[in-house]
Amino acid sequence: MTVAATPGSHIMPQSDSREKRLAELARLRRQLPPCPLFEKWLAETGELPPDFDEMPVSPWPQELLVTMRDGRAQRIGRADWPARRQELRRLVETWLLGSAPPPPGNVRGVVENRRQEGDIEAWTVRLEFGPDHAAKLHCWLWVPPHQDRRLPVFMVDNARYTRFARAAMENGAFAICQYNATDPVYVAEKKDQSEAYKDLFGRYDWSEFRRRGWSASRVADWLSTLDFIDPARIFIGGHSRSAKQSLACAAFDDRIAGVIASSPGSGGSLHFRYCDQYYFGESIELLTRVFPYWVSPRVRFFTGRENRLPADFHMVYALIAPRPLLMSTAIHDTVENTFAVERMYESTREIYALLGAEHNLGLRYRPGPHAPDDATYLDHSRFLMLAAEGRSIAEAFPYRPYHPWKYKAWAAAHAPAVDVAAMPERAIDDPTADASGKPVPSARWPQRVAEIRAQVQWLLGDGPAYEKVEPRAETVPAGAAIVPATQPRRVRCRLGHDITGDIYYPPAGARRTAALPGAVWLAPLHTATGYIAGYRAGEQVHLRLSRGGVITLAFDPIGTGGRQEERRVFYDTHPRWSLMSKMVLDARHAIDALLAAENVDPSRIFLVGFGMGGMTALFTAALDERVRGVACVAGFTPFRTDTDAAPTGGMRRWSHFYGWLPRLGLFAERPAKAPVDFAEIIAAIAPRPVLIIAPTDDWHANHKDVVAAVEQARKAYALAGAAGQLTLSTPERWCEFNNDMQTEVVNWINSQPGTGATSP
Structure with missing residues (x-):
């Protein structure tokens, strides 16, 4: 269930009453827990919340295949998709991820070290680009024996998730490239080098994930110059926060051949509308307080008003279509929600169907909590090899939802016969009155x-x-821990x-x-x-x-x-x-x-x-x-x-x-x-x-x-x-x-x- 989004809804609504927006900011400050970095952003930008009364209400995610023309919602066809795609990019930039500089066009790689790790050739490379080549980004490339073949390559931001392509590399089918624009939680001793880009390229409002995704694109610039890398088969992926930046990269870089989105959670595989506290999810309030710059700080204005957010993350997934995409999540992963993930899959599938590419979309469930298991790592390699060969992802990872439901099919087969027209219309009535409105004695x-x-x-x-069912108590196992008083x-x-x-x-x-x-x-x-x-x-x-x-x-x-x-x-x-x-x-x-x-x-x-x-x-x-x-x-x-x-x-x-x-x-x-x-x-x-x-x-x-x-x-x-x-x-x-x-x-x-x- 979705609603239309207007092409112009990426423009910040302007109210004639600045006082009204200031009052909204005061209300937010009264209700929101303190967030010093958000306050810092407000002070630096002078930005105010929008006038929510001027904004359309969208309790459902916006329709990806519907746009507004001459004031009317119209469903688009395949020929309209390029224009609609640009609309979605503007919405994502304005409301979710922020804008980024154009490609610098001068990326060069300086090989600092090259060594053998068994059959694998390992490179340490320093990329330099931007004004006076002042921007630096280290990356590490592992290349299997390739015998003059051009290899596909998998990019990832930290060593932990190079395992997504490890089996593929050991089969001689993939190279792996890790780049140092990762969240500090993964590599505490290696500072995210992309932090230095914030002031180097001018004033852009890019979020951390947009900046890191843009950095991955600079790695793709360099990889495309190597004669043993196939520039048409550069893949990216990650897990959790790494997956978020992978999505941000692929949404704005059409050279990316495919994506593994493993448990990206809120700000990734879930619509913000489906991960607030109604679902005990990682809400806008929590996400933007704990990680203020992961997404645009502007998102925080929509705490408790998720139904007025003009963009949502199904738009990011739509921008990746029709390229191969594997959504990968765990059944008991607390950063996600199988009900919401399935809504994201179904939103995204509409675009893949429009483009004749449903075979390129897959959803894989795994047992257990957030961390990937060994079978997941192997299946991620399988996805990469299938995608690189142009084979069906949907066939390998068929959609088997935990929350299937088609109301129309149910109603056609099982709805009881009811003469709705003959039933009285009522409002919020007095329950102590009878049908004629008289009090019930x-x-x-x-x-x-x-x-x-x-x-x-x-x-x-x-x-x-x-019927009453007698409960059965379970015995406490011998040696169980004694609970403190x-x-x-x-x-x-x-x-x-x-x-x-x-x-x-x-x-x-x-x-x-x-x-x-x-x-x-x-x-x-x-x-x-x-x-x-x-x-x-x-x-x-x-x-x-x-x-x-x-x-x-x-x-x-x-x-x-x-x-x-x-x-x-x-x-x-x-x-x-x-x-x-x-x-x-x-x-x-x-x-x-x-x-x-x-x-x-x-x-x-x-x-x-x-x-x-x-x-x-x-x-x-x-x-x-x-x-x-x-x-x-x-x-x-x-x-x-x-x-x-x-x-x-x-x-x-x-x-x-x-x-x-x-x-x-x-x-x-x-x-x-x-x-x-x-x-x-x-x-x-x-x-x-x-x-x-x-x-x-x-x-x-x-x-x-x-x-x-x-x-x-x-x-x-x-x-x-x-x-x-x-x-x-x-x-x-x-x-x-x-x-x-x-x-x-x-x-x-x-x-x-x-x-x-x-x-x-």
Whole structure:
């Protein structure tokens, strides 16, 4: 799902009101953590944030194959691609990577050393270029026996990832060239020589990755002069931050024959829109604070406004097409997200298809975390050899997504028959009123709740009904480490249908009573490590809850952590069910396990959810009265007012994009006809306590509508004589679950009394 980008959107919007932009800068400074280098950049450039009200909203990545002509979006053809490509380059330069000098045209190589390493000839070379040849760049070239053949060559910025081409070189098929424009994290003793170029070539706003990629192009200048190197087969690649600069090089240097992009993460293989805290990803805020100059500092203006960023990294990938490209990532790599990587692959594939080069694009998954394994190194060599021979990359690395979903195909085969036209249009209505708008008598309220629950069940689809499943505790292995008294104690269990859960018992000092409240932590869509956040704005939620005296059960939602294969086949097995219903069922089985835990007060069982987990928590509590209360953080926006024109991306996200609630898609064209909405869902939880934390600047939600839904649900609480049990907190933040919010949740849980109920 994408939106059009205008050819002129690379121009910085200018507002008539400088005061308005200064006020926006003041707001950012108030909200953002300190970043001295960003402040330094602001002082040097005098740049201000754009007037966001003048900028188009793009909750989906911009359409690569759509441009604006005469004020209208038009889909381009193959003949239009060169012009569109130049538009994308300008967008990438302006908003993401910055501009760079033209090629200096005078690169010369001074061979400092040449030696034999077995059969391999190894060179140490000093490149000199630029004004008076003042720019210096060392590189190291390894050449196998070539017998007058012109060899392809693989360029990389540090020795660690020369292994990508090692097998190819040992087969006599590739040369390898390492250059010294690398991040200091790799070669601390060798300073990135490209740092000296910042002032040597004039005033350019190039980011570090643009500068290092430009430096790699100077290596290509020199390699092209060697009679044993094939200038048409110069490849580049890298891993993590090395991959980012490889992408930057290839996007602006058409001589690069192909790219290995291994786990580049945020600012590489992920759209910024899909790696904010909604996904526990390395957000714009975090990336530009920890590494202020990796990308253009201008990107930091879009913290919490990712949906207004005029460019995104699918444009960088598009600029590499139609050349061979291998996207390589790990299933449990915390710098990436398999859901987001697949969105990047599918965006990029459109360009390769337009250019008749789908065979040149591959996506390879590997098991484990961030670091490449031996099989990955070998497969990267295989990619290089295949690409150098002009053979199919897609055939060698076929696309097998973990998150497959085609709403139209599902709707054609499995959608229930619904007369949408005959259904009433509604807004954010009073859940205590009947269809005619008259108040429901208190005596009839239980019937109204039953009606809401029936509508929720219909929306969730036709799947297995909840049945209690006895949890199974796992024994602690002999010799296991003793947990310090100051740390939460973890006990592993099996819940539901063989789902791994972890129960965290509070440290001794946090135990206020013999029986403690319990909480099920329901995590967002964080695919790499499930409920354990990869990047976060606060403490690990399950640990903060436990330290606060709450016995906490956590498990990976379907599609995350160790349950990604389960997501891959879910709709093949359960075409009439829904992922959200599965998440609700798992949450109810987690309640089974929590009730069986030692020292849990059965009358104080809470659900704590963030993002996707927040929505799961509300659905679950509406259906399961064992839940004492719910804390929902950035978890919902009302369906009926979430139109396609909304800055969120509209209601169809849940049906068409994520595939969480397919039946909701039946109302995507007319969301006001949705059969149930969050005002009713929250009302069905009454009189049990609910805490809604709705950050004011969360673009994943329509904030005013969230507030309106809570106020309408409050009428149900008033009807139940529990008006004070529904709490709305609206911090001036973007989508995140930070320490202040976590403390608010912990204090709220601990303030809730038990009811004296016993465990069923």
